[in-house]
Amino acid sequence: MNIVLLGAPGAGKGTQASMIEEKFSLVHISTGDIFRANIKGGTPIGKIAKGYIDAGKLVPDEVTCKIVENRLGEEDVKGGFMLDGFPRNIFQAEQLDKFAKIDVCVNIDVDIDLLMDRICGRRVCACGESYHVSTLNGETKCKKCGGTLYRRDDDNPETVQKRLDTYFKETAPVADYYKKQGKLFTVKSGKGSPKEVFAVIAEKLKEY
C-alpha cells in the first residue's frame, strides 16, 4: 500500500504518519524531514532548501522531485510507503504518477484557526516525533527516544502565515487532483485527538 498524506501545515501529517508507520509497517518519507536533515548536515541540498523553508515557500520542484524519485527507488520502500509533505503542487503530483503508483491520498482537514497555535506550540525531536507544549507538562525529552525536544526554525508566527498562504495557493488543489482519480479520502480532524483521527484513518486503510 502506497499513501500520500495531505494537509495544511500543522494538520497532523507527521503525528499520523508516526502512528500509521507503527500499525501498517509502511516506510515514512517526509520531504520536510529530509530537507531539515540536509540543512543540519550542511549539504548542497540543505543550502538550497534553507532559504525557501525560512521564507515559507516551496523548495524548487526539480530539487524536490529528484529526491523523492531517488528515495522511492530504494529497496526498503517495496513493501509500501507513506509520503508526508509530497506532492505539494499539481506538477509534483503529475511527476509522482510517472515514477510510483499511489493507492490512496489521505487528506487531513483541520480548521485554520487551530493551526497557528498547534504549530507555534509544537516541540519536535530529531527522531521525528512531535509534541505540543500543552501536553508535555514541562517535559523536555522525547518519550520515544529520550532526545532533547526543540522548536523548528520555521515554527514562528510570521513564517507560519507564509506557509499557510503557500498551502492554500499551491497545495490545496492537490486534493482535487486525487479526487479526480477516485483516490481521495478526507478525514475531518475537527477537535478530535490524534488517536481519534488515527482510528478513522486506520479503518479506511484496512481496505487496501
Ligand code: AP5
Ligand atoms: P513540512 O516539514 O512538511 O511542514 P508542513 O507541511 O508545514 O507541516 P508540519 O510538519 O508543520 O505539520 P504536520 O502536518 O506534520 O503536523 P504535526 O503532526 O507536526 O515542510 C516544511 C517546509 O519544507 C515547507 O514549508 C517547504 O519549504 C519545504 N518542503 C517540504 N516538502 C516540500 C515539497 N514537497 N515541495 C517543496 N517544498 C517542500 O502536528 C502539528 C502540532 O499539532 C504538533 O504539536 C502535534 O502534537 C499537534 N497535533 C497533531 N494532531 C493533533 C490533534 N488531532 N489534536 C491536537 N493537536 C494535534
Ligand code: MG
Ligand atoms: Mg510534519
